[in-house]
């Protein structure tokens with residue numbers, strides 16, 4: 001079948017929400033699509049994906065955790081099914097895997113796209129470049145194409161009902177590289193808060209918060225049900241946990257509301273949050289670059305403004 | 318241990334918000350100073366840390382070769398890298414228009430076949446295209462394992478690396494048996510991020526990349542800088558992707574300043590309707 005193959009992302013036998021962004025892409029380009037799920041517990045995870053309108057969901061039960069094992073299997077499923085487009089969400093999982101699959105398929109790769117345009121059967125991919133300061137329109141010249149899509153720009157697909165048939169397939173035989181990559185362990189931060197990538201509101205703090213980072217920001221985050229983010233300078237100084245970093249080398253976020261507290265607005269920070277719907281900046285320097293992109297700017301000492309903001313939000317909720 | 322480091326020259330990343338569109342609809346970076354892509358500089362620093370005893374950084378205990386695919390104008394960047402400690406440089410003559418990630422990866426594969434390094438280090442993405450693809454493609458072409466998004470590396474006697482991969486809200490520890498491809502984040506140049514075979518565990522590096530001493534820059538003039546033809550490495554350099562056009566994203570207009578917290582909350586409630 002020609003059409004799109006969506007590569008699902010699973011962890012601990014459960015489908016990750018990122019998968020639904022890749023499904024959105026498949027729906028946007030139109031035509032038939034299938035979903036492939038590779039991992040342990042794939043058959044169970046596949047059932048979770050049966051309600052999205054795919055022609056079929058292909059489950060490959062395999063202990064694969066590393067892309068050296070995943071790539072040969074995804075490429076095999078793509079080849080066997082004759083798919084012309086393979087899509088995965090541009091999470092670290094997708095970014096790790098997609099280029100290897102592209103090489104296996106002799107395919108051109110359109111990485112981290114934020115828009116697709118179908119023009120007379122030809123697809124054009126738009127992608128942010130230069131720290132988000134330019135968009136390039138990319139054309140893939142090979143018959144088979146591999147694509148990764150930005151989660152922030154391809155909103156999670158909703159289930160559409162129906163029940164796609166689930167088909168089992170076997171993994172591709174291991175290649176030599178598989179024996180030389182071993183996943184040891186995953187060390188996660190222990191946050192009770194909403195995940196940065198999915199939160200509706202993000203409250204981020206900069207270096208200026210010093211040791212009072214938590215003390216100042218947590219009440220504000222609590223009042224708004226927000227996730228907490230940070231600038232790299234705040235993470236580097238140890239005021240905030242490293243996994244909270246927002247920006248080019250941290251998380252890319254696009255919440256409904258982003259509040260930057262004592263953050264100067266360096267180009268690498270802005271690259272990670274400028275897709276937010278509404279941006280608020282609190283900074284005592286009226287010339288801080290963050291004000292150039294903020295919808296609402298408050299020039300004030302944050303140690304005064306933030307507690308006041310918490311009180312005000314509470315009294316008017 | 319022998320390490321190959323891939324480096325790309327880019328327009329000044331700190332000033333990328335000043336880029337323009339040419340009348341032909343192409344990205345125009347005139348006025349922006351060319352520099353090495355920052356993550357590639359971190360890759361070089363990583364290579365240097367892996368091939369030395371940090372307490373005596375003058376003696377190189379291994380070989381570091383830097384390679385770029387680019388025009389003659391990239392040579393000052395390579396010379397500067399020889400000055401900071403790389404042993405040799407290779408420039409594969411080409412222009413950005415003749416390259417895509419796949420061609421660079423195949424070119425690097427050909428170089429690896431002849432140079433036989435134990436490790437190839439790259440930036441996790443280059444600052445212009447931000448493709449985040451060349452390292453993974455290279456690993457696939459070589460049939461090697463890869464460790465992407467590396468924030469830390471611990472060498473196990475130069476036979477394997479335990480790599481701390483910084484991924485969404487977590488660190489994933491991956492062990493790769495060499496030879497392998499590793500792509501690095503900025504966190505790799507923190508004082509304790511690289512634990513080499515030679516450096517005592519107690520040693521602390523200064524944060525960031527090292528700078529070349531004037532003497533070293535002079536001495537680097539004598540270090541070899543080879544030039545190669547792209548067609549010798551990649552006989553069929555047909556591009557698999559090409560940029561048809563570019564556009565500037567809609568500028569986020571600066572909004573308004575509010576006079577106090579009360580006004581801010583009012584605006585968020587009644588105008589933006591987000592709280």
Ligand SMILES: Cc1cc2nc3c(=O)[nH]c(=O)nc-3n(C[C@H](O)[C@H](O)[C@H](O)COP(=O)(O)OP(=O)(O)OC[C@H]3O[C@@H](n4cnc5c(N)ncnc54)[C@H](O)[C@@H]3O)c2cc1C
Pocket residue numbers: 205206207208230231232233234245246247248249250261262263264265266267268269272282283284285288300301302303355356503
């Ligand atoms: C390759 C590379 C990658 C990078 N990646 C990232 C990234 O992913 N994310 C990221 O964030 N950065 C990144 N950076 C770093 C970035 O360039 C900046 O250094 C960093 O974002 C600055 O953090 P900051 O705004 O907290 O600190 P500063 O720049 O020090 O700014 C502090 C701000 O707080 C304000 N302030 C101080 N005191 C108060 C007060 N009492 N009340 C109110 N305001 C106050 C000041 O006016 C100032 O604007 C990267 C840099 C490089 C080179």
Ligand SMILES: Nc1ncnc2c1ncn2[C@@H]1O[C@H](COP(=O)(O)O)[C@@H](O)[C@H]1O
Pocket residue numbers: 323324325354356357384385386387416418421438439440441442443446447448449450451452
């Ligand atoms: N023209 C080039 N010359 C040398 N290395 C390159 C070139 N392009 C990309 N690379 C390497 O590949 C990495 C990832 O680039 P990219 O996949 O384009 O984001 C870069 O950080 C470099 O290490």
